[in-house]
Amino acid sequence: MASAPQSRYYESHGLRLHYADWGNNGAPVAILVHGGRDHSRSWDVIAKSLQPHFHVLAPDLRGHGDSEWTRGGSYALTEYVYDLAQLVRSIAAPQVTLIGHSMGGMVSLIFSGSFPDLVAKLIVLDGVTMLPDTPKPPVHERIGKWIAQLDKLHDRTPRRYASLEAAAAQMMLHNKRLARDLALHLATHGARRNEDGTYSWKFDPYQRASAPHRLWSDDHVALWSRITCPTLLLNAGESFLAGAKAAGLERYFRNARIETIAGAGHWLQHDRPQEVLGAIRKFLGLAAVSG
Template sequence: MQQPQSHFYQSHGLRLHYWDWGNAAAPPLLLIHGGKDHGRSWDGLARALQPHFHVIAPDLRGHGDSDWARGGSYALPEYVYDLTRLPALADAPPATVIGHSMGGMIAMLYAGTFPKKVNRVVVLDGVTVRPDAKMAAVHERMIKWLGQLERLEGREPRRYTTIADAAGQMRAHNKRLKPELALHLATHGARRNDDGSYSWKFDPYQRVTAPHRLAPQEYAELWARISCPTLLLFAGESFIDPAQAAEASRSFKDVRAEIVSDAGHWLQHDRPDEVLRLIGQFVGLPSASSN
C-alpha cells in the first residue's frame, strides 16, 4: 500500500510538517484537516486522488508532527500564512484545495486571499460562520479568551494506556467510525509519553477563540473574492445547520452545494465513497473508490 513521504519546513518560527504523496508532475492538490486532527486523516481520499494530482496534506501548526505555536496563537489567518510557506506550493500551478471543518474555513480564506493560486475549492462541513452573524463586543471577546486561557493553564493532557484505548475514545464520539480507521487515526494522532502512556498530539490551546479573529462580514468579503468553482459539502447530521450554511453560499461567485445524508461532521470518514464520488465529479475525474 502506498505511503506518503514525511517533510518539514519553517514558518513563523515554527517547524511544520507535511505529507507528500508524490506525483509531482501532476497538478497540486492540498488537503487541509480540521481542528484536533492531522494530515494522515486524509489517507483514503489521498490514495484515490494521487494518480491524478500531486497530493499534499499538511499537519497544521499545533497538530500532528508540527510544532505547537508559542503562546498558543491559532487565529485562522496564521494558518493561511503557513500555507504560503509550503515548499510544494512554491512556483506551482493553481491548486485544488480541499478542507474539512476548520480546514474548510482555512481553504476559503486562502482562496479568497489568493484567488489566482486556486483552481477549485471543496469544503467538507466547514462553513462554520454565518456572514450575517453579529460579532460580540470586544470586551466580551477579551473576557472569553482570558477565561479559556486560564482554564487551560497547568492542565495535564489526557493519557491513554494504549493506542487502542485512544481509538476507542474516538469511536465513542463518532459511532460510525470503523474500528480499523479509528486505530489508524489514533496511531498518527497520538504520541507516546515518558511513562508509556499516549496523549493526543494536538495543542489544547488550539481550541481557544482568538479575540482578534475576523468579523463574519470579513469572511463573506473573502468568499466573494474566490474566482474558481467551489463545492460545499454539508453533512446531513452535523452541528452545522445545512439550511443556514447553504444561505452562506450566496457569498460565492461560482458555487455548488450538496448535502451528504447519513453522515456526521466527519463525512469523509462516514461516507468516504460518496464524498469521493462528489469530489471526483466536481473536478472532472472518472469514477473511483477510496477503499
C-alpha cells in the same frame, strides 16, 4: 501508487511544519487541509484516490500532528492561512486545488478569497463554521472569554491513554459511526507515546481557544465574494454546524454549489467515504472510482 506518503518539512513563522507528500511530481497540486485537533493522515483514503491525478500534499497545521506548536499558544485562522501560503510558496506551485475539512475548510476559504489567482478549484467539507450576519459580541466580552479559555487550558492536564486502542475507543465515543480500524489508524498517527508508556494526543490544547481578534462574518463574506474558482461546499446531512443547514449560502460566492451527504455527521469523509469521494471526483472531473 504510494501506499504511504513521504514526510517532509518546511518553515513558517520560525516553526518546523510537517506535511505528508503522496508524490506524483509534475502533476497539478492538490493540498488537503485537516480540521482542528486532527492531522494529515486523516486524509489517507482521499489522498490515495487523488494521487494518480494530482501531486497530493496534506499538511499538519501548526500545533497538530508532527508540526511544532507555537510559542504562546496563538492559533488564529489567519496564522494557519500564513502557513498554507508558505507551503504553496515553498513548492512553487502556480496554482493549487484545495480540499479542506471543518476548520481546514475555513482556512481554505480565507486563502482562496485572499489569493484567488492561486486556487484552481476549492472543496470545503462541512467547513462553513461562521454564518453571514452572525452577531459580533462586544470586544470586552471576546477578550474576557479568551482569557478565561486560556486560564482553563493552562490548568488542564493532558489526558493519557493506556494504549492506542484506548485512544481509538475515545474517538469512537465521539463519533458513533467511526469504524474501529479507521479509529486505530487515526489514533496511531494522532497520538504520541509518553515516557511512562501511555499515549496523549499530538495537538496543542491551546488551539481550542478563540482569538479575540478573529475574522468576523462580514470579513468572511467579503473573502467569499472574491473567490473566482469553481467551489463545492460539501456538507454533512447530520452536521452540528449551522452552516450545513443554512439555505442559500452559494449566493455569497461567484461560482459555488452546495451538495449534502446524507447520513453523515461532521466527519463526513470518515462516515461516508465512498459518497464523499464520489462527489469530490465528480467535481474534479475524474472518472468514478472502480471497485
